[in-house]
Amino acid sequence: MSILIVAEHRDGQLEETTLEAISKGREVSRAAKTQLKTVLLGRDLSTTATELASYPLDEVLVIEDDRLEHYTPEGYSGALSLLLGEEDFSIVITGHTATGYEFLPRVAADLKKPIVTDTLSIEMTGSTVLATRMGYNGKVAVELAVERPDPCFLTLRPGGSKAAKRSGESAPVRAVGLDLSSVEIQREVLGYETPEVEDVDISEADIVVAAGRGIREEENLKLVEKLAGALGGVVAGSRPIIDKGWLPWSRQVGSSGKTVRPKLYIACGISGAMQHITGMKGSQTIVAINVDPTAPIFAVAHYGVVGDLFKVIPQLIKALGRG
Ligand SMILES: Cc1cc2nc3c(=O)[nH]c(=O)nc-3n(C[C@H](O)[C@H](O)[C@H](O)COP(=O)(O)OP(=O)(O)OC[C@H]3O[C@@H](n4cnc5c(N)ncnc54)[C@H](O)[C@@H]3O)c2cc1C
Numbered sequence: 001m002s003i004l005i006v007a008e009h010r011d012g013q014l015e016e017t018t019l020e021a022i023s024k025g026r027e028v029s030r031a032a033k034t035q036l037k038t039v040l041l042g043r044d045l046s047t048t049a050t051e052l053a054s055y056p057l058d059e060v061l062v063i064e065d066d067r068l069e070h071y072t073p074e075g076y077s078g079a080l081s082l083l084l085g086e087e088d089f090s091i092v093i094t095g096h097t098a099t100g101y102e103f104l105p106r107v108a109a110d111l112k113k114p115i116v117t118d119t120l121s122i123e124m125t126g127s128t129v130l131a132t133r134m135g136y137n138g139k140v141a142v143e144l145a146v147e148r149p150d151p152c153f154l155t156l157r158p159g160g161s162k163a164a165k166r167s168g169e170s171a172p173v174r175a176v177g178l179d180l181s182s183v184e185i186q187r188e189v190l191g192y193e194t195p196e197v198e199d200v201d202i203s204e205a206d207i208v209v210a211a212g213r214g215i216r217e218e219e220n221l222k223l224v225e226k227l228a229g230a231l232g233g234v235v236a237g238s239r240p241i242i243d244k245g246w247l248p249w250s251r252q253v254g255s256s257g258k259t260v261r262p263k264l265y266i267a268c269g270i271s272g273a274m275q276h277i278t279g280m281k282g283s284q285t286i287v288a289i290n291v292d293p294t295a296p297i298f299a300v301a302h303y304g305v306v307g308d309l310f311k312v313i314p315q316l317i318k319a320l321g322r323g
Helices: 016-032 046-053 073-086 100-111 218-231 239-243 309-319
Strands: 002-006 036-042 059-064 089-095 115-119 121-125 128-135 140-147 152-156 173-175 207-211 234-237 264-268 285-290 303-306
Touching (some): 002 016, 016 036, 036 046, 046 059, 046 173, 073 089, 089 100, 089 121, 100 152, 115 128, 128 152, 218 234, 218 309, 234 239, 285 309
Parallel strands (some): 002 036, 036 059, 059 173, 089 152, 115 152, 264 285, 285 303
Antiparallel strands (some): 121 128
């Protein structure tokens, strides 16, 4: 039985979380030797469907209807429940976004099937789906084994997987004709308001330099900012730095902050608590600077500098020709 990804888009622009779900879904489908499909809901979707078909998928299903012109939880959940009444899937995945965790639990409840939300990893062995998510407010990683009730629903944490790349091929696109007359839309969408961007999005940055409690004083953040500036990166922080109000919440890395996967992550004076590691362990290259050689951050770092950040960072800035 195939795996289904529910694509999310805004005005036909695919969301990054959908590409992440495709990459995770592809991993699972390869291991389980099954097909990976996506479903796209909306109106006038031919361009979006063609774009979606360029990712590594076995098929793109398209459901077009006036009722789906704008995203509504009733429209998405109603259409998906009808689709799942006609076609069988082993698991159904979407992003753990404001919309994803609104419509998917409705479908699961409608069909009386289990759902695991905010998952970090998904595996499928035989008839069991293994999903990992954080529990107890980010204190423990919980692995849940769901005996596959076909389908098992999952929402995937944004930023937790790499985005899929185009395959260079084109997957078949199939229009699914569903009668949505029974789907009652209970709200009227007047339009979208895009919020003003107040700060940089650390989850989009290629280089992140993060400050931890080891910087001791707010004043010392300048040193970390200088290193980030020399590298063309952005400054982030561990939770104590945000709790002290030295950086806004939008810069917090970790289980109660953001998940980042930059090309380079430099942890300055960060011990490496599990709640922090969760948010940065997917970074391509991790460099840790810490005076304590036993600090847990060194277990995930590719390069470790055991030393005083107040000596190491100025030397790095100098080596970059900015000292
Ligand atoms: C529910 C919950 C959610 C949480 N969510 C998050 C989260 O999202 N993100 C997060 O980061 N934390 C989170 N935490 C907090 C987390 O448990 C840790 O307390 C926190 O990550 C520690 O931050 P730190 O590493 O900066 O500080 P510390 O653990 O105090 O580490 C400071 C480090 O700096 C080193 N150091 C000191 N001086 C120097 C120096 N001169 N040069 C170099 N190194 C030096 C020390 O050796 C030490 O390793 C959460 C906790 C809970 C309970």
